[in-house]
Amino acid sequence: MSAPVDLIRADLRDFAGYRSARSDRLVGDVWLNANEAAWPNAADDGGVRRYPDPQPETLRTRLAALYDCRPEQLLAGRGSDEAIDLLVRAFCTPGQGAIVITSPTFGMYAVSAKLHGARVVDVPLVDDGRAFRCDIDAVADAALASNATLVFLCSPGNPTGDIVPLDAVRTLAERLDGRAIVVVDEAYQEFASAPSAITLQAERSNIVVLRTLSKAHALAGVRLGVAIGDADLIAVLRRCQAPYPLPAPCVTLVERALADEPLATTRARVTASVRERERLAEALREAPGMRCVYPSSSNFVLARFDDAQSAFDALLAAGVVVRDVRAQPGLGDALRITVGRPDENDRVIAALVGAVA
Structure with a gap:
């Protein structure tokens, strides 16, 4: 070696x-x-x-x-x-x-x-x-x-x-x-x-x-x-x-x-984020015009839309700012959504799905 x-x-x-x-x-x-x-x-x-x-x-x-x-x-x-x-x-x-x-x-x-x-x-x-x-x-x-x-x-x-x-x-x-x-x-x-x-x-x-x-x-x-x-x-x-x-x-x-901060506290914060990540991803799969919600091992989800601009605008109108990744290779229809607290994720779901899961 x-x-x-x-x-x-x-x-x-x-x-x-x-x-x-x-x-x-x-x-x-x-x-x-x-x-x-x-x-x-x-x-x-x-x-x-x-x-x-x-x-x-x-x-x-x-x-x-x-x-x-x-x-x-x-x-x-x-x-x-x-x-x-x-x-x-x-x-x-x-x-x-x-x-x-x-x-x-x-x-x-x-x-x-x-x-x-x-x-x-x-x-x-x-x-x-x-x-x-x-x-x-x-x-x-x-x-x-x-x-x-x-x-x-x-x-x-x-x-x-x-x-x-x-x-x-x-x-x-x-x-x-x-x-x-x-x-x-x-x-x-x-x-x-x-x-x-x-x-x-x-x-x-x-x-x-x-x-x-x-x-x-x-x-x-x-x-x-x-x-x-x-x-x-x-x-x-x-x-x-x-x-x-x-x-x-x-x-x-x-x-x-x-x-x-005990390591257990950090782990609890991570566990809560993972739980919310899965809840958010599951709810987003029911959103109108959703093409794909990719599995994630991070603190965000990546989603493809029929009309990503409309989805981005709907989120902004609800006061929610997400990452527009459409300029990246192969992601011309995608948005990256960071996993927030439960109430913040509810706002994302309400803006894109129409009801809180």
């Missing part, structure tokens, strides 16, 4: 990155090494005149416990978006590199690649009219043919809600050993019944998993996500990261949230 760091851009293999004033673990009680303000701002109630720790040890330890990995396997950043960007920077040579995606999927993979000058190779998901699935053989063939160094799998898929089975992820990682990193974006993993791809990393070191606190943990506003992978690979990503990626108030809030 090849080392994933062998796939790092050749010009970055000796790249040390920027060493900030907080990079060195120095001890002292008078801190004059970072050109910070000597007196605090009037709004400061938590020491924010100081630069924050780039990767706070307490935070990484708690996140590692949450995701069942070692702290050195984990990089915390500004949502999963930053991890995607760092992976593209580290593994794709500008103007030469390539990534593989499976549309319709999360748009930031292609955005990050295009901003970096990397090609985007698309292997569309297969839609049989009832569900979406990923053609793993076609993905592997495309990655090898294009010399792509990154393959992005969104599982559960956004906006499709589908799962990529772990056996398929394992097979893909085996075929691409020494050729590409398989990135499994698990932003919605807590809402799925399938196990995490983190469980494969002990046997396949070219798998990176992305997780976020934005969904199940109800912390979207703090913008904190993680990349989990081989420790040497994570060390490279850290060297490519901005000096101070984690604002101190956000870190404090996350540490408090992870310490104060």
Whole structure:
């Protein structure tokens, strides 16, 4: 099995990155090494005149416990978006590199690649009219043919809600050993019944998993996500990261949230969302002009309509804002509806079905 760091851009293999004033673990009680303000701002109630720790040890330890990995396997950043960007920077040579995606999927993979000058190779998901699935053989063939160094799998898929089975992820990682990193974006993993791809990393070191606190943990506003992978690979990503990626108030809030909210409470919130997801999907299947409501392992449902614009307008007239995904490949008649609280879902049902189920 090849080392994933062998796939790092050749010009970055000796790249040390920027060493900030907080990079060195120095001890002292008078801190004059970072050109910070000597007196605090009037709004400061938590020491924010100081630069924050780039990767706070307490935070990484708690996140590692949450995701069942070692702290050195984990990089915390500004949502999963930053991890995607760092992976593209580290593994794709500008103007030469390539990534593989499976549309319709999360748009930031292609955005990050295009901003970096990397090609985007698309292997569309297969839609049989009832569900979406990923053609793993076609993905592997495309990655090898294009010399792509990154393959992005969104599982559960956004906006499709589908799962990529772990056996398929394992097979893909085996075929691409020494050729590409398989990135499994698990932003919605807590809402799925399938196990995490983190469980494969002990046997396949070219798998990176992305997780976020934005969904199940109800912390979207703090913008904190993680990349989990081989420790040497994570060390490279850290060297490519901005000096101070984690604002101190956000870190404090996350540490408090992870310490104060029992895991059982998070699970109860997820269970309620899953229950409402199934109720909403069942009711929407009775809506006039409904073509298809796809099965979902996420906190949303994807639906196709005879007239998606009329459905979108009806929801807006009822004060309900949903995601219009018609611009995405193959989804010209579809809307993505996030699962809300029971009363919010009742409004969706009333607007589209005409009565609350």
